Amino acid sequence: MSESRENENPSSVRIIAVHPLNDYSGSPRVLADFLTSNFLDPKMVTIITGRTCGFLHDGLGQRCLLWSPKRRTKLLKLISFVFLQIQLFFATIYMVLKSYFKQEKVLVINNTMLSMGSILATKLCLATNIVYLHEWTIGSQRVGRTVRFLSNFLIRIMAHEVVFVSEFLSDRFKIHKIHKSCKTTVLPNGLRADFIPEPKLDQRRKFNEGKVLFVGYLKKNKGIFELLKISEKMPSVDFQAVLNCSADEIKDFTCRYRLPDNLELVPQKVEVQSYYQESFLVLNLSLADACLESFSLSTLEGMSCGNPVVVPPAGGHFEYFDSVAGAAIDARNTDQVVEFISRLKSDFLLWKKYSDNAIMLVDDYSAAAFQRRVDQFLSRYI
Known part of the structure; x- marks a missing residue:
């Protein structure tokens, strides 16, 4: 793990956004747009994500980069996934404690079900634990069911609020009875900030x-x-x-x-x-x-x-x-x-x-x- 940029002039609020694998898919793209909110300044944002190229770039905030090897076989993919969760756990603890030392209020946005290590770490550090869910299906059916079961368990007992990208997804997760003390919000996706439809379509x-x-x-x-x-x-x-x-x-x-x-x-x-x-x-x-x-x-x-x-x-x-x-x-x-x-x-x-x-x-x-x-x-x- 390494920090790619030092944070100067820290705000009284620290947003720690966690997304395990940075790429050009939908969930990091939506998180990137989320982090451009008028309420946020890059100086108050820390992003924990992978080293690969993707939508979660330096301009959004300070980045803590995780190492993930290229995976060819199912066994290596499993080992890599477990290792990634360990990195998420310790990186989140480090960043939260660092913010506490600066007397910052901490809000952790755990993006997708795959952020299990950081969900657990956020709970242990007593920081505000937001889980942002974008998908129902993950990987193969067998692996997906296992990840969903474990993630559901952690979310149910640890999240302060769960954000869904659609009513459809919210309804699917409610079947699994998210804990009554956990708030839920539906935040529908939108077009990318730099996605500007042609004024005159030919x-x-x-x-x-x-x-x-x-x-x-x-x-x-x-x-x-x-x-x-x-x-x-x-x-x-x-x-x-x-x-x-x-x-x-x-x-x-x-x-x-x-x-x-x-x-x-x-x-x-x-x-x-x-x-x-x-x-x-x-x-x-x-x-x-x-x-x-x-x-x-x-x-x-x-x-x-x-x-x-x-x-x-x-x-x-x-x-x-x-x-x-x-x-x-x-x-x-x-x-x-x-x-x-x-x-x-x-x-x-x-x-x-x-x-x-x-x-x-x-x-x-x-x-x-x-x-x-x-x-x-x-x-x-x-």
Whole structure:
């Protein structure tokens, strides 16, 4: 562990934000936007996270960086996970005690269920313990159930407040009876602060180019193999997949599986807005029985750029998605997805109707609306 920047002129309040693995996925991105609240100054923020590149950068506050080795086998992944929790535990204790020594009030934001070590450390240090939950499904079903059970137990007895990204996710966790003394808040996600939809959308150009976009992971439960099948069935359509993985991981994947000529795999990007702006339709192919979407930022971002969407038949996205903006289809029904795409490609007026509706439905999920909700939440603690 190492500190990447010294904190000068400390505030009377210290925000310690914990996220185990920094990357370009949804949960660190939402936390990064959370930390840009009008109530917060980078001098009052400490971020405990991984050394890898991601949304949690130095500009948000002082960082305490954790070491996590590259993991190839299941055994190494398990060892790495346990080691990461130990680092989270001691890093959180150190940062909280350091803040106490400076006579600062401490608020710890434990981001995702994977912050178990820091949840425990926060409780032992008697700091305010906030748990920010973004997902229901983690890893494989067996591992995910185990992590969820352990995390639920810790949250139930240790958290002062649990923040959910959707009513859907809140309802799922209430099934497991979060302790009555623990407050719960739903804080819906919004568009990124730097995500600015085009003031004038060139719908005719989007339709004519006809690119289909997938934003996600190289994971079976995220529908990557369904994407291969769909693109193979539509050789005249260009498909792009912007993936939260490295170029090396894409290379390994393409060595093991044959890609259709019309499918391009793009490694993780900080800036994905241009891909949404140039696409004609956005696919979310998560398999609902294996990976329930608790919100689906890619769907929200796609709709904000005037893209009709294909989404799973269940999940938190139904809090803003409606069938007037796309289709809810089980990704395994690839023929049904192909039929929907083909129907839109053959009819501009029909596609435009879906496009217009998509933009209208996400009006309440702007970056400004999210910041207002965050400010209101933090006003209770700061």
